[in-house]
Amino acid sequence: MSTRHTPGAAERPSPPSIVRPYGDTTGDGMVQVSFTLPLPHDKRAEGAALQLAKKMGMDPALLVHAKPMGPDFTFFVVYGSVTHLVDTREVVVIEREYPLLAAKEINLAIKRSLRRKLVVVGACIGTDAHTVGIDAILNIKGFAGEKGLEYYREITVVNLGAQVLVPDLVARARAERADAVLVSQVVTQRDAHIHNTGQMSAAFREAYPSGQVPLLVVGGPRFEEGTAGALGVDRIFGRGTTPGEVASYLVHALVPDAPARVAS
Ligand code: B12
The missing domain is CATH 3.30.30.60 (D-lysine 5,6-aminomutase beta subunit KamE, N-terminal domain)
Incomplete structure (x- = not known):
């Protein structure tokens, strides 16, 4: 044979x-x-x-x-x-600048370094009612075979759902002492995702003293890579993002001495 x-x-x-x-x-x-x-x-x-x-x-x-x-x-x-x-040769690829960690490593890093739960507040803002994306990241059932952030023992998730007004999001983030705010924008008609994100980031910068603004993360299928700075947020996640990528990023950005191991 x-x-x-x-x-x-x-x-x-x-x-x-x-x-x-x-x-x-x-x-x-x-x-x-x-x-x-x-x-x-x-x-x-x-x-x-x-x-x-x-x-x-x-x-x-x-x-x-x-x-x-x-x-x-x-x-x-x-x-x-x-x-x-x-x-x-002219294609510019933006590589992930942090390692993908297992849930165990993420929980351990938060527990050891923060000595408290890491608090995440999530929402779809503006008139956007597309909650499937943010739920895929936050809900325990997760996405693409990965459990959502609710599964992580050391992460407290407050999911505000659809059509949340920016002032309400800011107020809730303050009340919860959010470390990170996760916003989803799926509708892009008339650049709604850009306007809403800009408005959200401006509102947080106005409401918090400089240097104390929570980590601002937005996600959705039609954000342009590399535009986080222009939109006033820390990070953009696009199509196909998995909860593990987001959890690993949160640890990378918010937990001092986060592990540097790259999971295979
Ligand atoms: C399901 C759906 C709906 C459902 C939403 C139900 C719900 N509870 O979410 C319903 C029926 C309500 C709906 C309504 C409408 N919809 Co609709 N909908 C869709 C559809 C078919 C799928 C979206 C989806 O669930 N994708 C699956 C999730 C898992 O993917 P995702 O959202 O991209 O999320 C991933 C990433 O982007 C990322 N991510 C997303 N958010 C975040 C946030 C963070 C923090 C992070 C880290 C990552 C992240 O991670 C996720 C997992 O990988 C899309 C078409 C399509 N095939 O995409 C149209 C679509 C989004 N809808 C569209 C439209 C126009 C509408 C309506 C305006 C229709 C109407 N005329 O009434 C309304 C608007 C309602 C409103 N006020 O928002 C358009 C938007 C067009 C545009 N350019 O903006 C689309 C693209 C359809 C189309 N081709 O025209 N819709």
């Missing part, structure tokens, strides 16, 4: 630096995009979709799906070839 040899990571040639999208054959440049136009579904709308695709650099562009979204809008999927090249 012959065995198939699969090359290990060390044997695999490194991927090329300059790449193009792949559809049917390597380097054919095929991409698929979807979008909605404010036009009723007819031939003109379909032509408009193809015109947009061509202006975006897709040539030839094929309309593969068009569906009316009510009487005045049409949703499109367009498949086509682009000529653009991507240089992976």
Whole structure:
């Protein structure tokens, strides 16, 4: 019986630096995009979709799906070839700057160093009612096979839920003597997530003496990486964040002499 040899990571040639999208054959440049136009579904709308695709650099562009979204809008999927090249050497990757710790290590670090529970207050602010994300991080049932922060013996979690007003969040954070405030923003219409986050961070800076503001953490699927400073917060977490990453970050940021071991 012959065995198939699969090359290990060390044997695999490194991927090329300059790449193009792949559809049917390597380097054919095929991409698929979807979008909605404010036009009723007819031939003109379909032509408009193809015109947009061509202006975006897709040539030839094929309309593969068009569906009316009510009487005045049409949703499109367009498949086509682009000529653009991507240089992976120009990609900037923001690496996690702290180790991932096990729950045991996190509890131990807090207990030893703070000698009290670490207090976290969480909420969805503004009109945002999307609580699934913040619950995934905070609730004991957790996310992606990891238990949420409520599971950690040394972390006290106060989850305020949906549509919390910023003044109420500030008041509760003060009352609970929060070490960290965890805010979720999922709706991004009219940049609501940016405005709400800026407003929240300004309110905390106004309410607390300088140097005593709790750690401000925001999360949601559509925050841009690397914008924490501009938004006035300490850290942004995006799509697919797990509770363990957040707990490890809290320890890294708030617990002096936190362990430096990188969990495998
Ligand atoms: C479920 C859902 C709802 C549910 C929410 C129920 C609930 N209790 O949360 C209901 C039906 C109520 C709802 C309502 C609406 N929704 Co909705 N909804 C969704 C949907 C399908 C899934 C969101 C979700 O649960 N994701 C799963 C969680 C686990 O992922 P997550 O939120 O990204 O969270 C992860 C990370 O981002 C991160 N994270 C998130 N928050 C935080 C916070 C911290 C501190 C940290 C560390 C990490 C972190 O960690 C999480 C785990 O990895 C999305 C579409 C989609 N597929 O994403 C639309 C979506 C978010 N909704 C949308 C819209 C428009 C609405 C409505 C306005 C619709 C309407 N016209 O009424 C309303 C608004 C209600 C309101 N006032 O907020 C849009 C938003 C568009 C935009 N650009 O803003 C989306 C994208 C759908 C779409 N494509 O149009 N929605």
